[in-house]
Amino acid sequence: MGDSQEFDRVYERFQLIVNGPALFNAVITALELDVLGFISRHPGAPFEELQRHTEIQPHKLRVLMLALCSTELVGRRDGGYVNSSVAEEHLVTDRPEGWRDTLIGWRRFQYPAFPHMSSALRTGTNAAALDAYPGSGNTLYERLASDPELVASYHDSIGPFTHLFAHALLDNVEIAEVRKLLDVGGGDGTTAIKLVRRYAHAEVTIFDMPSVTRHAALGIPDDLEGRVLTHAGDIFEDDFPRGFDGILFSHSMEVFSPEHNIKLLAKAFEALPPGGKIFLYNMCASDDEQSGLLSARLSLFLNVLASGEGMAYPAGDYEQWLTEVGCASVRSYTGLPYEHALVVGVKE
Ligand SMILES: C[S@@+](CC[C@H](N)C(=O)[O-])C[C@H]1O[C@@H](n2cnc3c(N)ncnc32)[C@H](O)[C@@H]1O
Structure with missing residues (x-):
């Protein structure tokens, strides 16, 4: 690519990024006012119909529609509006992996924290952003525990991404063979439920904080009783339960520092029988740490608010830690969708 084309490409990305916060909120407003849903049900709907449906002033709707069209999520056709296929597939959908609740969760839990970024990076702590939450503890997870509504709302916002x-992870040939899996930091049980639905031989135990396992237990369908179980505790302070042939850390290693992760991996290794496997499923920055928009946003969120440490480590970091705690054989499945990698270590 010539120099000027490269300049134009980066400048276009720059425009998207710096105008992004306003446009991000316009997308959420369009979801809350059912603009995208209405257009989906009435492709080609004219402005007047949309205005009657949303009941907002014509000028305000005009401004919102300019914003939505500028994102290209919505376009104009024959004097009316149509959704792009991205809007249809990811925003106007009843599928559990739709982005709607994720974006609403980012607005509530993530984006209010980012103005504290300079101080968080300078001081090395997440204290300033954590101040917005009641209770004690140095992580968002501990703070959420003081209020069941916060726990439910937070997990509702990460659930769709977990589905996506x-x-x-579920397609992986090695996870398919596990019979009894411990899901460390398993959250609301989304992964556990999907896994046992997919594999009739599987049983999964969610190991998480008591406030979270209580929430997860409410969502376990009756027909999965006895196959999706919960184990409440602190993954750092408490022993890992035994009797599992696989231990999964799904998005729970990104949250912590290398030192903390090695401690967790050593505990997992110790709790496994010979032949047992550790599965690390995470969003991973590229090896050269130069790309990954999802990885970058997540890493900033973790450091500014969630735990004050951690990042979307490149897969090589996980391989190194697994080797360090004693896994004889370590392999990575990289290039998975949404910047993911699965790293598997075997205890021999
Ligand atoms: C980013 S979420 C991952 C949730 C889920 N595994 C997924 O893939 O979406 C991290 C999880 O780790 C849990 N967690 C954080 N600190 C913990 C601790 N000290 N003890 C137990 N669970 C903890 C949180 O409650 C949360 O459910």
Whole structure:
């Protein structure tokens, strides 16, 4: 690519990024006012119909539609509006992996924290952004525990992403063979439920904080009783339960520092029988740490608010840690959708 084309490409990305916060909120407003849903049900709907449906002033709707059209999520056709296929597939959908609740969750839990970024990076702590939450503890997860509504709302916002990301994990030939899996930091049980639905021989135990396992237990369908179980505790302070042939860390290693992760991996290794496997499923920055928009946003969120540490480590970091705690054989499945990698270590 010539110099000027490269300049134009980066400048276009720059425009998207710096105008992004306003446009991000316009997308959420369009979801809340059912603009995208209405256009989906009435492709080609004229402005007047949309205005009657949303009941907002014509001028305000004009401004919102300019914003939506500028994102290209919505376009104009024959005097009316139509959704792009991206809007249809990812925003106007009843599928559990739709982005709607994720974006609403980013607005509530992530983006209010980012103005504290300079101080968080300078001081090396997440204290400033954590101040917005009641209770004690140095992580968002501990703070959420003081209020069941916060726990439910937070997990509702990460659930759709877990659905979206789970496909590549569930398709993996090694996870398919596990009979009893411990899901460390298993959250609301989305992965556990999907896994036992997919594999009739599988049983999964969610190991998470008591406030989260209580929430997860409410969502376990009756027909999966006895196949999706919960184990409440602190993954750092408490022993890992035994009797599992696989231990999964799905998005729970990104959250912590290398030192903390090695401690967790050593505990997992110790709890496994010979032949047992550790599965690390995470969003991973590229090896050269130069790309990955999802990885970059997540890493900033973790450091500014969630835990004050961690990042979307490149897959090589996980391989190194697994080797360090004693896994004889370590392999990576990289290039999975949404910047994911699965790293597997075997205890021999
Ligand atoms: C980013 S979420 C991952 C959720 C889920 N595994 C997924 O793939 O979406 C991290 C999880 O780790 C849990 N967690 C954080 N610190 C913990 C601790 N000290 N003890 C137990 N669970 C903890 C949180 O409650 C949360 O459910």
